[in-house]
Amino acid sequence: MMPAAPVLSLQWADWLTLFAHYLSLSLLAIGGAITTAPEMHRYLVDQQHWLSEAQFNSSIAIAQAAPGPNILFVALLGWNIGNNAGSTGLALLGVLITMTGLLLPSTILSYVAARWGHRNRELRVVRAFKQGMAPIVISLLCATGWILASAQNDPQRDGPLWLLTAITAVIIWRSKIHLLWLIAAGALLGGFGIV
Numbered sequence: 001m002m003p004a005a006p007v008l009s010l011q012w013a014d015w016l017t018l019f020a021h022y023l024s025l026s027l028l029a030i031g032g033a034i035t036t037a038p039e040m041h042r043y044l045v046d047q048q049h050w051l052s053e054a055q056f057n058s059s060i061a062i063a064q065a066a067p068g069p070n071i072l073f074v075a076l077l078g079w080n081i082g083n084n085a086g087s088t089g090l091a092l093l094g095v096l097i098t099m100t101g102l103l104l105p106s107t108i109l110s111y112v113a114a115r116w117g118h119r120n121r122e123l124r125v126v127r128a129f130k131q132g133m134a135p136i137v138i139s140l141l142c143a144t145g146w147i148l149a150s151a152q153n154d155p156q157r158d159g160p161l162w163l164l165t166a167i168t169a170v171i172i173w174r175s176k177i178h179l180l181w182l183i184a185a186g187a188l189l190g191g192f193g194i195v
Helices: 012-026 033-047 053-065 072-084 088-119 124-149 155-174 179-191
Strands: none
Touching: 012 033, 012 088, 033 053, 033 072, 033 124, 053 072, 072 088, 155 179
């Protein structure tokens, strides 16, 4: 269950602004929608106050835990904005606006760029572009992780989590152990209350 937030009074101009913001975020979502989470947080929580900190973090956590595409958190953010505006109908409108805004430009651009890139895959500029995007995606994912990790500031409790994260990163980097085994180990440690 999502944490409650105060009821909002959103006008059509607010919904249009939300749609325009997600249209622009779509073109920044180079490594997937999750890489734009820091900007979504800044806009929805810090600037507009349409979501609470708890609602934002819960939306991402629930979507990441659920089976399905990684982009589900965008739908939950839109749902929560609509719910905060007062009704299930507006919640559905929020889902429609955020998902369409985020998917439309990137889908069109991806289609056109993929066709062009496939036709010109041997060009030096295409190969350089692909290699140059990797550090940007990694940086955006690190920024997302930082936003989610900094929501709770209890160093005594979070110390083992940071240690587990560092150990897991080294294991992934240096070994061929499948990621699912590490996720299972983390679940067991969490289940037993160790982390």
